[in-house]
Amino acid sequence: MNIQLFQRNAQQQTLVMTQQMQQAIALLQLSNTDLQSYIDKEAEENPYIALDHAPRPLPSLPYSGTASTEWDDPASRLSNGPLSLYAHVAAQFDLMFADPTDRFVADRFLEALDPSGWLGEPLDVIAADCHMTQPEAQDMLRRVQDVEPAGLFARDLAECLALQAEDRGMMTPVFRCLLDHLQRLAAADLNGLTRVCQCSMEKLRDALKQLRSLNPKPGADFVQETTLEREPDLIVTRGKTGWQVELNRSTLPSVQIDEPRAVHNGRNPASHDYVTERLNVARWLRRAVDHRNQTTLAVGVEIMRRQIGFLDHGPAHLAPMTLADVAQAIGVHESTVSRVTTGLLMATPQGTFALKRFFSASFPNDADSENPSSAAAVRYQVQKLIDAEDPAAPLSDDAIAHTISSGGPVLARRTVAKYRDMLGIPSSFARRRQGKLKAA
Template structure:
């Protein structure tokens, strides 16, 4: 055995706390950034947040969106929501003359009520939660199912529709038989349904017409909590000299203000008293200045990447989603002068408002597909073409995947049948056979 000593020099990157925060800042949208700066201002006496004023921000020219100040008007809208499902049901329960024990049991049912109006758990679970016998829970269920809207507190689709049929006086023996064979109806096997119900197709048709008028989710007609609306971080608009331009959405972008005057005042007070106070003030002031630089760097990086995306997606902005060009992270990183991982982080959390809608930056990065020209050769463009062709198809003769391939070949895009099937699944569009059944059931054929 022999021991040796050697010296070597190497470069390595130490990921300290500030570097980690700088990386996280790149992934934040404007609202997340505001929350982060607010948290920093609570910890650091020399950080102050300059919140954006909700003045009308320059919005993109658009034939799809509304006026320039739509985003600011949203925040000013009054709450016009009506009664919720739970409030409506609870108000009816109060008129049933229930005992205290029955009210407690009914409240367990209400807790299990889903926004659709259905029960979200089984009757046995509800009885166990309430600590009552199953028979008591069953009797309460029957009382609650008599409430409005008809079909509320149902456990299955058939039960929901049956409750509505009873309420409207539609529950004939044939109607009840149809509800017992909904699987055949979902498969559009009308001949099999007629045999199972012991009737003819002519007798079935008026029953099916009445069935289509019923609501499978009666709770959805009531107002629910609104989805949070998040304004975009980047705004695309038509440039005065032609083409397109992108800018930060200043109406939602916070700014870090350094309180140098406060630092000087505290320093003058603390200096004669405690020597270590000066060190604390200097350290907090240094952190505040770093935060201001990090936020500024984040804004410049986001804008630079947005500009590079804009340069490559001019056809998309001018002509629509079917002209989305193939693009990868590496080429944007090279042009923007940043690392590929930086582009990946920025495109994860940033939204861009365009004339064709608001999209995450990730939306613009799609793989290239073979094409006979330089238009429409991206996976995103192909998805939009598939969606357009299917929306325009005749209801009675929907397009098969092979026909979609042929139509796109005629448009200059070479794509395999399995690729069409994959993108159709990503768009949540069923196969042509299922689309035809749906058209039959909806009465469009």
């Protein structure tokens, strides 16, 4: 056998995620308050970062520059406060998806994640938005379901419990059969379960004990509404020329550098290298924070430009909008928009909302119309109709579908039922029974 060695030179272009790029990306998803906390902690270790919280004008120069590569993740420098579900998952995606295309698709799944931790949109809709085949979407679904805690991105209760059972090594044939017959369990048909699962009552009770240890809504353990207690990051007001979006100057993070002190200390040969390194770090941080502020403002302006109907008339007029729409308009990658909108709040005349709330796909039956409705707007209409109903005579799903369809998108009864479940609203029968109990 003749073995030969060859040496070949080739040129190729690749994008390398340096420490500096990773740090700048991490800064994008920090709120004003968290970012200021990070800057304060950096100032404790860097003598040339001045602790001056007074806001300053945003520079018009684009972000660029170098800094020390010995920094850690900015998020790890913050106090150990509770994370939102979206921030928790996004941080794991940073480690799981190095390829930009994969990260874009993963962010589309994150966009569809409900507060309960379940996947709030059909898989075929997500596949169509990402130009994927159904097998490719299934493969990506399995990948995003690897995040912790187990059970996130499930499409129904059985899948959510199955993911947790497999993670804990509990998936026995009896347990699998139990998940396949949850309707019998809901009806308390234990004898029927022993027959279909071909097990004794003792083994069935052991499986039920394990089932009760699982969490049907793993996303509910994360911070939900508490994020609204802090100051908003963006503020929308009506000006003389129309709606205006600006950064909240009262909490706007900025980095001030003590240049005279650095120049004076740098004259000493013994400390010159240390001063240069710390000064470069401070300058890089200032540019990165300015870039973060500019990107946040650009995203906020584009969101509100597309949501004029919401500003004028309220949540029932939310327009369909995706991360890709905003990213293409402002010239950034979809993952950048996803990070910026994770955890940030915007104060509007309609109330203070997380930026993620403004993103919603087109309503399926209305996507090709001249003024399509968003799924979020339709869900809001369902909520308002039920809130205004007579408790003694609650509206049926058919009645709600007919009312909305008469003045908007064509809505099927099963769609109303689905949206009702997503909103945590019981059926008309259960609402009528609740009304009788309250009246008693």
